[in-house]
Amino acid sequence: xxxxxxxxxxxxxxxxxxxxxxxxxxxxxxxxxxxxxxxxxxxxxxxxxxxxxxxxxxxxxxxxxxxxxxxxxxxxxxxxxxxxxxxxxxxxxxxxxxxxxxxxxxxxxxxxxxxxxxxxxxxxxxxxxxxxxxxxxxxxxxxxxxxxxxxxxxxxxxxxxxxx
Numbered sequence: 001x002x003x004x005x006x007x008x009x010x011x012x013x014x015x016x017x018x019x020x021x022x023x024x025x026x027x028x029x030x031x032x033x034x035x036x037x038x039x040x041x042x043x044x045x046x047x048x049x050x051x052x053x054x055x056x057x058x059x060x061x062x063x064x065x066x067x068x069x070x071x072x073x074x075x076x077x078x079x080x081x082x083x084x085x086x087x088x089x090x091x092x093x094x095x096x097x098x099x100x101x102x103x104x105x106x107x108x109x110x111x112x113x114x115x116x117x118x119x120x121x122x123x124x125x126x127x128x129x130x131x132x133x134x135x136x137x138x139x140x141x142x143x144x145x146x147x148x149x150x151x152x153x154x155x156x157x158x159x160x161x162x163x164x
Contacts, residue, residue: 018115025107031076031100036108038067039076039093039101047092049082076100 023033076097082088
C-alpha cells in the first residue's frame with residue numbers, strides 16, 4: 001500500500017522537475033517562468049496596481065516591486081500614475097512584453113505536450129479528476145485556515161503523529 005506521504009513527495013518532485021524543464025525552455029526565448037506569471041496576469045487581467053499583483057500571485061509586495069523594476073528596465077511593462085490614487089502606480093504590459101510572452105509560450109506548450117504524451121487519454125481524464133478533487137479539498141482547508149486567522153475559533157492543536 002502506497003502512503004499519501006510518498007504520493008505527495010512524488011507530486012512535489014514532479015512539479016519541480018516540470019517547472020525546471022519548462023523554465024529552461026522559456027528562458028531560451030528570453031523570459032523565465034516566474035516573469036511570465038507577471039506578464040500573463042497583466043495580459044489577461046489588464047493593468048493593475050502592484051499590491052493587486054502581489055495579492056493575485058501570492059507574493060510579498062517587496063518581491064513584486066523588485067520584479068516590476070526588472071520588467072520595466074527590460075521594457076516589458078510600464079508604470080503610470082493611478083488616476084484614483086496619486087500615491088499608487090498602475091502597471092501594464094508593453095507591446096514588447098506581449099511579444100516576449102507569446103514567443104515563450106510556444107516552447108512551454110510544446111514541452112508540456114511532450115511530457116503528457118506518455119499518458120493515454122483515459123489516464124489524462126483520471127488525472128484531471130484527481131487534480132480537481134485534491135484542489136477542492138485544498139481550497140476547503142485553506143478557507144478553514146483563513147477563518148481561523150480572521151478571528152474564528154481556532155482548531156485544537158493536536159500533537160504530530162509519526163509518519164509511517
